Amino acid sequence: MSAITKSAALALAPLLLAAAPAPAPVTPAELSATVKEIASDPYQGRAPGTPGESRTIAYLVARLKALGLQPAAPGGGWTQTVPMIHDVSGAPTKLAITVRGKALSPIPGTDIAPGTTRATRHVAIADAQMVFVGYGVSAPERGWDDFKGVDLHGKIAIFLVNDPDYAAKPGDDAFGKFGGAAMTYYGRWTYKYEEAARRGAIGALIVHETGAAGYGWNVAGNTVGGTYALPVEPGAPQPVAVQSWIAMPFAKALFAAAGLDLDALSATARSASFHPVTLDGARFAIDMPVASSAIESHNVLAKIPGTTHADETVLFGAHWDAYGVGAPDAQGRTIRPGANDDGLGVASLLALARAYKAGPAPQRTIGFGFWTAEERGLLGSEYYAQHPAFALPTTVANLTIDILQTAGPSRDVVLIGAGQDSLDGDLATAAAAQGRVVTPDAKPERGLVYRADHFSLAKRGVPTLLLMGAGGGVDLVAGGRTAGDAWVSDYTAHCYHQTCDTWSAGWDLRGATADVNLFYAIGAKLAGSRAWPTWNATSEFKPVRDETAAARKQ
Ligand SMILES: [Zn+2]
CATH class of the missing domain: 3.50.30.30 (Glucose Oxidase; domain 1)
Incomplete structure (x- = not known):
């Protein structure tokens, strides 16, 4: 302030007030670029136990190394072998x-x-x-x-x-x-x-x-x-x-x-x-x-170690696997590339890893789990939860992304599994900071909350938050909830697990990016805090968490 005059400072004030909030850490372009790569033909739809898996794992490890993350699988490497029976x-x-x-x-x-x-x-x-x-x-x-x-x-x-x-x-x-x-x-x-x-x-x-x-x-x-x-x-x-x-x-x-x-x-x-x-x-x-037959597949695990509480972990998760190659569709396409499901989740985790590395080192460890075989019954995350790299009692929270909508900015974010734990409140706070609101899943009887990888951790007591862009239509800035519902119906009817789940240059990822930035804000807050998210009294997952309460230091 000493170098400028009072009048200059006054002249600047309206500019400062009108300035946008801090730049969003994750951008649509980086999400798109990652999905374009891993949904391309050489990845063959990323089926576990196939050459498409090898290519996917190699890509993920190379990206994580380049970002400066550390390997975090049990045993110290980047990958955790997951045995499966097919x-x-x-x-x-x-x-x-x-x-x-x-x-x-x-x-x-x-x-x-x-x-x-x-x-x-x-x-x-x-x-x-x-x-x-x-x-x-x-x-x-x-x-x-x-x-x-x-x-x-x-x-x-x-x-x-x-x-x-x-x-x-x-x-x-x-x-x-x-x-x-x-x-x-x-x-x-x-x-x-x-x-x-x-x-x-x-x-x-x-x-x-x-x-x-x-x-x-x-x-x-x-x-x-x-x-x-x-x-x-x-x-x-x-x-x-x-x-x-x-x-x-x-x-x-x-x-x-x-x-x-x-x-x-x-x-x-x-x-x-x-x-x-x-x-x-x-x-x-x-x-x-x-x-x-016996198959071996792999989870990929990486971390940014915490500075003061390295044994406490905020764990992000997404599944790298998709549906591989199947019968040809009407256009002769055989690859189910899983661009949205869950290429966008994988891209989100890599973007979050980059964003956190660009900021100050977190006090708690930030972990990243790229799970295999979600589409085969949550097997990669289940195996991880049986053989965790980060102790489950001191895993602060698991934040999972499985499908994001590609139809543009939205006024809200749909929460699958609302009412279970205190992370609902963190999501609402983060959404409010973006000028958005949280809308609970309109059809909880479908049990979507049991159909994504966070469940493997929730049932062992780790508080979880799930972003699932196909879980319900959002209130799109262009077209409202009618347009949001139409996107979900169209995606689930035609592209979900199908050949048409492809990357598109025409995706509008502004809404998806805003959702990822909600997770960025929540993760940053948790990683810099001494707080432990808690299950609500009515949650079926509370009793198992309570058994390990002594492990969580305040
Ligand atoms: Zn999925």
Whole structure:
């Protein structure tokens, strides 16, 4: 101030007041450039265990090195090897359900879609009893147990999809017990198969219903490409030998043949006094060949070490894998390049890494996890969570990006999984600083919050925040929510997991970039703070975090 006159300072004042806020750390151009590269043909759609993976990993490591980050995988390198079992089940040579001597002949693909995640060449089940277990939920913290001690060893368990609260009405025991229409983890098909295995069942069948599942039979009944799974950890139960959805019309016919009314039984499943029901005289048999192979894939892990609290980590995550090469589309394209899903998430993490390196060193460590095999069932992030590089009790938060919208600036950001933890408030504060607001997911019953990598960490107690640009239409500056919804509908109908998920010079990434800069602000705040984000009292993830409270120093 000493070098300029008072009048000059006064003349400058309006300019200073009118000046824009500090330049946004992440730019649309850098997001676009990264996606253009990793969604290009040489990357072959980035399928795990293929040459496309090798190219992707090499690119990521080179970028991270050039940015000056440090390797952070367990063991000290850039990559964490993720072992996987890939099973492709062949057409069953035998598939029979008999009820009281009457043979029902379920048609694979139409009535049933059997598969397995065991490392095996052959699934053979003869004469297994069948037991309806309602929603199959064991939730002591909610005072709910559908099993009532029933013995499922060697049996086929039949589940309803979603949780007991999904269709509950006032007066039902389940009403309000599982978060209303929003799906809890107890509603996910993965939970049903896991619970069946924990109880020794040999098979698990889930009755398909479009509304309760969140998708149609066209998705549930499609077993093309097979299943991917992590090898069973020592001491953990074997997965069920056969797992499958069954179509609603077939399920009704099966129950009717056993003298039962599925609709009436489903109503009793919303009662806390529900008891499993054996399908009297029903027997299940299957003989199915399986092509099983072992695959090795890789997570990529990097960090900017913290200066004063290096053992506390703010962990960003995105998945590098996409759908690889498949059948040609109408234009003859075979590569599913995953430009948006989740090329944009990968680009966002690299941009955040660059931006943080450009600023002052953080007090806490900032970590970056580029996960494999998200599209195969969150496998890379799940393996990481089983074998973490940054201790989970002192992982401050996980901030995950999976798909961003490409239709331009928006007045809001859609939050999937609102109401779980204190990071909601951080997101609202960061959005307000941009002159934007947070809009909660309009359809929480779809359970999108269980379909991205942050979930692998959330279920182990790490507070999480998820940006998922296809989770709901935003309020676009040009066209409002109508235009935002139209973008989501168009993307999910035509491009999601398809050949058309390509990079485009025509993308308007200003809205996506603003979203990434929300994460930049939240990450910067957390990395410079002594605060620990907390789960809300009603969250299903709070109890596991509480077990390690002593590890988190204030
Ligand atoms: Zn994705």
